[in-house]
Amino acid sequence: MKFRSRYRKQKKEKTLRQKARFWWRLVKFAAIAAVIGIAVLWVYTLRLDKMIEEKFEQPRKWNLPSRVLSDSEYLYPGIDTAKRKLIEKLDRLGYRNVGTTIAGPGDYAQSPNNIDIYLHDFSYPLEEFKGFPVRLMLEGQIITDITNLTAKESLSVVKLEPEEISSIFDERMEDRTVVTLKDVPPILLESIVMIEDERFFKHRGVDPIGILRAALANIRSMRIAQGGSTLTQQLVKNYFLYPKKSILRKLNEMLIAIEIERRHTKGEILEAYINEIYLGQRGASSVSGVAEAAKYYFAKNVNQLTIGECALLAGMIRLPNEYNPLKHKDNAQARRNFVLKRLLDAGLINNEEYEKAKAEPIFAPKPVVRVGRAPYFIDFVKQQLKDLYPQEVLQSEGLRIFTTLDMTMQLTAEDAVSKGLELLEKTNAKILPKDHAEPLQGALIAMQPGNGYLRALVGGRSYQDSQFNRATQAMRQPGSAFKPFVYLTALDPRSSKTPFTPASTVDDNSFTVQSGGKDWTPKNYDKKDHGTVTLRTALEQSLNIATSKVAIDAGLDRVVETANKAGISTPINPVPSLALGSFEVIPIELAAAYTVFPNGGMLAEPISIMNVMTDKGEVLEKKTIKMSRVFDAQPVYLTTNLMKGVVDHGTAASARALGFEGVAAGKTGTTSNYKDAWFVGFTPNFLALTWVGFDDNAVMNMSGARAALPMWVQFMKEAAPPSAQDFPSPPDIVLVKIDPVTGKLSNSHCPDYIEEAFIEGTEPAEHCDKKPDVENY
Amino acid sequence: MSKIIKKKSLRGPKGAVAISWDCFVSLAMTIILCFTFIACPPAAKKPAKKVPKARQEEKKPAEVSRPAAAPQAETPQRKASDRLVEKGKASIDSKSYDQAAGLFQDAMNVDPSNGVAYYYLALTDHYLGQGGAAAGLLDKAESLLRGDKYWAQKIEELRTLVTGEKPQVAPLPPVIDQY
Numbered sequence: 026m027k028f029r030s031r032y033r034k035q036k037k038e039k040t041l042r043q044k045a046r047f048w049w050r051l052v053k054f055a056a057i058a059a060v061i062g063i064a065v066l067w068v069y070t071l072r073l074d075k076m077i078e079e080k081f082e083q084p085r086k087w088n089l090p091s092r093v094l095s096d097s098e099y100l101y102p103g104i105d106t107a108k109r110k111l112i113e114k115l116d117r118l119g120y121r122n123v124g125t126t127i128a129g130p131g132d133y134a135q136s137p138n139n140i141d142i143y144l145h146d147f148s149y150p151l152e153e154f155k156g157f158p159v160r161l162m163l164e165g166q167i168i169t170d171i172t173n174l175t176a177k178e179s180l181s182v183v184k185l186e187p188e189e190i191s192s193i194f195d196e197r198m199e200d201r202t203v204v205t206l207k208d209v210p211p212i213l214l215e216s217i218v219m220i221e222d223e224r225f226f227k228h229r230g231v232d233p234i235g236i237l238r239a240a241l242a243n244i245r246s247m248r249i250a251q252g253g254s255t256l257t258q259q260l261v262k263n264y265f266l267y268p269k270k271s272i273l274r275k276l277n278e279m280l281i282a283i284e285i286e287r288r289h290t291k292g293e294i295l296e297a298y299i300n301e302i303y304l305g306q307r308g309a310s311s312v313s314g315v316a317e318a319a320k321y322y323f324a325k326n327v328n329q330l331t332i333g334e335c336a337l338l339a340g341m342i343r344l345p346n347e348y349n350p351l352k353h354k355d356n357a358q359a360r361r362n363f364v365l366k367r368l369l370d371a372g373l374i375n376n377e378e379y380e381k382a383k384a385e386p387i388f389a390p391k392p393v394v395r396v397g398r399a400p401y402f403i404d405f406v407k408q409q410l411k412d413l414y415p416q417e418v419l420q421s422e423g424l425r426i427f428t429t430l431d432m433t434m435q436l437t438a439e440d441a442v443s444k445g446l447e448l449l450e451k452t453n454a455k456i457l458p459k460d461h462a463e464p465l466q467g468a469l470i471a472m473q474p475g476n477g478y479l480r481a482l483v484g485g486r487s488y489q490d491s492q493f494n495r496a497t498q499a500m501r502q503p504g505s506a507f508k509p510f511v512y513l514t515a516l517d518p519r520s521s522k523t524p525f526t527p528a529s530t531v532d533d534n535s536f537t538v539q540s541g542g543k544d545w546t547p548k549n550y551d552k553k554d555h556g557t558v559t560l561r562t563a564l565e566q567s568l569n570i571a572t573s574k575v576a577i578d579a580g581l582d583r584v585v586e587t588a589n590k591a592g593i594s595t596p597i598n599p600v601p602s603l604a605l606g607s608f609e610v611i612p613i614e615l616a617a618a619y620t621v622f623p624n625g626g627m628l629a630e631p632i633s634i635m636n637v638m639t640d641k642g643e644v645l646e647k648k649t650i651k652m653s654r655v656f657d658a659q660p661v662y663l664t665t666n667l668m669k670g671v672v673d674h675g676t677a678a679s680a681r682a683l684g685f686e687g688v689a690a691g692k693t694g695t696t697s698n699y700k701d702a703w704f705v706g707f708t709p710n711f712l713a714l715t716w717v718g719f720d721d722n723a724v725m726n727m728s729g730a731r732a733a734l735p736m737w738v739q740f741m742k743e744a745a746p747p748s749a750q751d752f753p754s755p756p757d758i759v760l761v762k763i764d765p766v767t768g769k770l771s772n773s774h775c776p777d778y779i780e781e782a783f784i785e786g787t788e789p790a791e792h793c794d795k796k797p798d799v800e801n802y
Numbered sequence: 803m804s805k806i807i808k809k810k811s812l813r814g815p816k817g818a819v820a821i822s823w824d825c826f827v828s829l830a831m832t833i834i835l836c837f838t839f840i841a842c843p844p845a846a847k848k849p850a851k852k853v854p855k856a857r858q859e860e861k862k863p864a865e866v867s868r869p870a871a872a873p874q875a876e877t878p879q880r881k882a883s884d885r886l887v888e889k890g891k892a893s894i895d896s897k898s899y900d901q902a903a904g905l906f907q908d909a910m911n912v913d914p915s916n917g918v919a920y921y922y923l924a925l926t927d928h929y930l931g932q933g934g935a936a937a938g939l940l941d942k943a944e945s946l947l948r949g950d951k952y953w954a955q956k957i958e959e960l961r962t963l964v965t966g967e968k969p970q971v972a973p974l975p976p977v978i979d980q981y
Contacts, residue, residue, distance in 0.1 A: 099912045101882030151901045182882035182912065475914035475942065476907065625945045627938050635907075649903055650910070650923065652938035658945060710914040750915060753945050754869035761864045770864050780867075788864050 073277075073284050080265065081285065086297060087201055089423025089640060090194040090310075093406055094187035095399075095432040096478070096635070097149075100161065100168060101182045106140065107166035108743065110433050115142065117188055117432065119324040121388040129331070130156045131324030131390070139163055141174070146326055147186040150427065150636040150644045159183050188432045191403045195420040198309055202316040203423075203640070206296045209315060209327055214295065215373050216339030217315075220364055222256040225295075230257045230286035231279045257282040260298045304338070305345040312345075322350055324390045332374060333382035337361035350389040358387055399435045401484030401494045402428075406633055408497075413637070413646060423640035429478035429633055434471060437743045438481035442467045442715075445736035446486050449717065449727070456726040458719075465725065467733075468495040468612055468716045469740060474620035475710060476650045477629030481744070482613075493720070500595065500609040501718060505567045505676075506694025506703040506729065507588070507606030507615075509622065509664055512564050512572075514587040515579040517660035518784070522580040526787050527663055528768030530557045531578075533571035540600050547573040547605065550695065550728070559768040561781070564667045565675030567693060569605055576604030590655045591618035592628055606694065616705065616714040622665045622690065623707045625755060626656035658755035659784045665690050665752050666782045672706065676730050680706070683738040687747025691737075693729035700724055702732035706741070708748040713737055757785040764793035883913035890922055894929070902926045917946030917953065925960060933964045940964065 080086075098114065106112075115133050116122075120142065123132045127143040134141045140163065144156035158174040171180040192200060206214070218225045224232050232255050239253030254262070261281045266274055285294060303311055304318035312321050315338055319327040322341075323334050330338065340360040341348040350357035362383055369379040406428055410419060418424070446467050450457065457465065464486065471481040484494035493499070515525040533555040537546045547569045549555070555568060563571035576584050581599035588597055593615065597608045617631045630651040637646035668690035671677050676693045691706025702717040702725070717732040719725060725732070760782055764775040768789060771778030775793035783789075890905035903926045909919035920943035924936035940961050947953040 096911070099882060099908070101878055101912065103878035149904075151898070151904060181878075181885040184908075473911070473914060475920075476910050478911065624942065627942055629938075644900075647900065649927065649932070649935060650907055650939070651935045652942060654938060654941050751869070753915075753948060755945060756948065758869055759866040760869060761866050782869065785866075788866060790864065 070280070070284060073281055074288075076265065077281065077284060077288065081297070082288075085421070086264075087199070087203060087300065087313075088195045088197065088421035089201060089203065090192040090199070091410075091419045091422065091424040091426060092189050093191045093193070093403055093426045093428060095190050095428060095430045095435075096480075097187045098185040098431075098433070099182055100171065100185060102168050102170060104168045105166055105746075106161070106163065106168060108746075110436075111140065114185065114188070114433060116391040118145070118186065119320065119390045120145075121324050121390045123388045127158055129325065130329050132388070137163070142185075144183070145186055145324070148425075148638075148642055150638045150642075150647070153642075154184070154186070187427060190398045190428070190430065190432065192310065193407070193419045194310060195417075198311060199313040200307060200310045200317050200321075201300065201313040202320065203300050203314065204316040204327055206292060206299075209299060210330055210335055212332055212368075212373065213315060213327070213330060213335035213338060214299070216336050216364055216368060217299065217342065218256070218295070219367055219371055219373065220339050221259070221342055222254075225256050226291055228255055228286075230282035230284075231255060254278075255282060256298050257286055257294055260294060260301055261285065263301050263303060264297070302342055303345060304341055305349055322389060331382065331385060332368075332378055333361055333365065333385035333387075336364040336368060336382060337387070340364040350387050354387055354389070361387075399430060399432070399439075399482070400488035400492075401496060402430055402435065402479075402482040402633070404484070404492065404494055405482060405497050409634055410637075424645070425638045425640070426634060427636040427638065429473075429480060429635055430482075431471075431480040434481040434744045435483075438469045438471060438483045438740055441736050441740040441743070442469050442483045443486050445715075445739055446717070448735070449732055453727060453731070458723055458725070461719065461723060463720055464490075466491075466495055466718060466720055467736060468499070469713065469736065470496050470613055470616040471711070471713045471740070471744065472616055472620060472631065473710065474623040474629060474707065474712050477617075477620065477632045477652070479613075479631055479633040480711075481713075482633075491720075495612065495716065495720075497611065497613045499716075500611060501701050501716065502608065502696040503606035503610045503615055503703060504694040504696035504701055504729070505569075505572075505606060506692050506705055507610075508564060508567065508572050508604070509668055509692050510587050510591060510618070511576045511579065511584050511604050512560060512667060513621075513656065513660055513664045514584045515560070515575045516663045517587075517657060518787070519657065520579070520583050520587065520660075522583065523578040524787070525560060525575065525579065526768075526783055526789070527559065527561050527667055527781050528763050528783070528789050529560050530768050531560065531563060531571045531574050532556070533558045533563065533568050533574075535570060536574070538573075538577065538601050540602065545601055547601070559765070561667050561670055561765070561768075561779075564692075565670040567671075567676045567695075573601055573604045577601055587656075588618070590628075591621050593618050606696065612714060612716050615703075616712065619705045619707060619714070620712055621656055622661060622668065623709055623712060623752065624652065625658045625753060626654055626661040627652045628655045659757055662752065662754055662758055663782055663784070668692055669752075676728075677704065677706065677734055679730055680734055680738050683735060685738045685741060685747075687749060688751050689741075689748065690752070693734060695728040695730075698724050699726045699728065702727050702729045704729050704733040704737045706737055708741075708745055709750055709752050710748065711741075711745040713740055713744070715740070754782070758782050759785045759788055761788045763789060767793050769793040877913075879913045880916060883909045883916040883919060886912060887916070887919050887922060890919075890926075894922070894926060899926050899929050903930070915946055917943045920946065921953065921957060921960070924964070928960065928964055936964045937961070 112135065120131055120133045123134055125134050127134050127141045130143050130145050132143045140161045141158060143158045146156045147154045160172045160174055161168050162170040171183050173180055224235055235255065236253040258278050261278050265281055266278060300314040303313055305312045307321060312318050316327040318338055319325050319330055323330060337350060337357055337360065340363065347353065348357045348360045365379055365382050368374045369376065406426065410426065446465050450465055466485055468485065469481065469483040472479055482496050484496040485491050515521045516527065518524055535546060535554055537544045549569050550567065554570065558568060558571055560575065563575065581601065581603060584603060585597045585599045593610055595609050595611065597603055621628050632648050634646065635648050636644055638644050672680055672689050672691050677691055687708060689706055689708050691704060694701065694703030700718055700722050705714045715733040715737040717727065760780045762771040762778040763769060763781045764771045765777060765779045767775065770789055770792045772792050886905050886909035890902045890909065893902035893905060903923060906919050906923035906926060909916055910923065920939045924939035924943065927933065927936040927939065940957050944957050
């Protein structure tokens, strides 16, 4: 018995010992695990610390996209608001049509007699513009008077801010305007805190009470209605982590939130939050932060938002696309009113403010997706920026690139090219090559000769289909569009080997000349010889034989020199065929070279980027207008005068038939075999070049006058008002009445005359006697 | 009644006798005049050479005229541009040359024919030590302001400054005249 009881006792003791050993082992294991866990957590926390330090505690927390801006638009009496498409421009600038009365920045109202605009604030290089309300009085569509509605004073000019044409993003494609807490209305901050995390100032990153409350609410509603995430957690989720939901991500989110709260003040966290938060989508890029959202949804700076707008913005955080006022006005209104009620209940607004905010109609600007605006121009600008700044700087530093682009003109140009090409294909289907693999292409370049500003650029008919920029990258033969440089050389007494005047005659009969060991025989487009003709006739009618003779007599090397002085950089051989443009040029260089004509012999350096400014307003790059005299004014004037004849009654006379009015000069261009069609035309203050052709140099059987000129006319009629003012003439120019056929002085025997311009002292002395027997052109 | 009166007046109191006398005197005068001309013919003249009109004109020098200078019209566009020029001038006064340059460029943008804007941009370039750029602008200003003696002189003065010795450190701007 004793033995049995002793055995039991021993067994019990053994079991107890075993149990104790087990527990001891467990405790030891747990302790070790805890120590290891703490160590791991400590290491992990250190890693998170480092991550926070590296990402969050930098002076620049976000990569800010650089923005490419158009030129600003000046409005003054005399402007045709319909032609300048002012309302469309206001819509593109994000102004809101508020009906009848403008109340704040970004509003506009339209009536038959006036347009009221409350101008936006804008930071220009070296100028902080403060917006004010203006009234544009109209007579028909023409501005007759401008009044500053605040100061009640008449203004002679008012400036509309530049349009944002494009942004240069990093891979995250986030559009953001960074602001500080003091830039944001307190009611917006209060609304955000109240609606998103009421206990923000009470918790330390993670809010167990909030989580519990959310869980209970979710159980009650039998769906996931509330998240329980604090503002800090939301910031962490958006700023540090990936959007995919997982337990690990949630744990990380909590840990980082706690760590951030340990290292930063609530103010710092809230400031980061209002700049980080996702508030919707604009095309491919996201609208991030309240300041960018204020601009996008309300066309205002964030400090200009009303209580109602603040409430809506705060309410949108939860479901930005659902409550988007541009798309779902009713949802947005309901959400805003819900937030306003909460603000009222919390005593953050009084009853009067509540009623007023609730009664505010929601005026959202027309949604504008910026993607795809002026794409060829943007590529051209980016190409230049590449030489100035590395790509990562452009994607992160929030630079503002002010360009010379006139957005209204650009849209007109894009329209003229695409519609012009469609029409050509329709009306010339019989002569165009059948089943050609690639479509007919076109390009348009518009410049302001007086300052070299590039105002519009179209490099093809569809950027989506082909990004090759035919305006800036293509190398095409200019054909007859080069002829003005031959005549400029010939008419320049300091350049030409043989003296010529516009009335000099030249033999337009076939000849053959040796060129590069081969015979070369120029032919006219009409395959005819025209006998003796004046220089004017030769250029106006684009006669190849006569022009080739002029080039040879003036000196082929001199013609090459003229082209180089005008800025054509592509190689040109001094061979007779150069007179007919048998070499290649880049269209933008040809357009720039032509600016010497309206500029009286001065070459203005083409400008497309005017200024580059940092987001803090520091000007990094500033381009000034540069022009230098490359030709004497007199021969340039004479050549321009001849080119006026081309438009008035020469190869481009159809421009007049198509309704183009006012003083203008220009030259058509058609290459041999009809591969390229050009027109370069200009008024005293504006120049445009159009080109039509196939990328693979296929024959299209259309001349410059037929293919490129209608497009030019279409664009110019919209973009440039008819010029009543003539090209300014230099001194020492005289006008003499001459017989247009013989080039001799007109008299009663030859009563038909034209008033031809000459450099004083070179006018003809010989009188017209008898007209030679020439055929009419 | 009128027929009767006419008859009376023609014949007079002596009727047909008065008419016959008048006729005789007229006839006699005609015969005397004719006789005189036949008897005393005028002194013989060299027959006038029939010269074609064109040949006569050959000796004439060509009639020349000059193209009219572009008027500096006070259009709303010019007024707007001038307003910007005024603001630019104020910026020059406060030595904000970069800002002034921007305003003159804007003025040129609004009205590319405003020669005054080109002049002041050239002046600003000069103050900024970019005399090279100013020369071309002055040429342009000159072509636009041709015929204006005041501006011709101003342009010439500035051109002398610009193309003369290397500009010193931006001198104080002279008092800018009204135009």
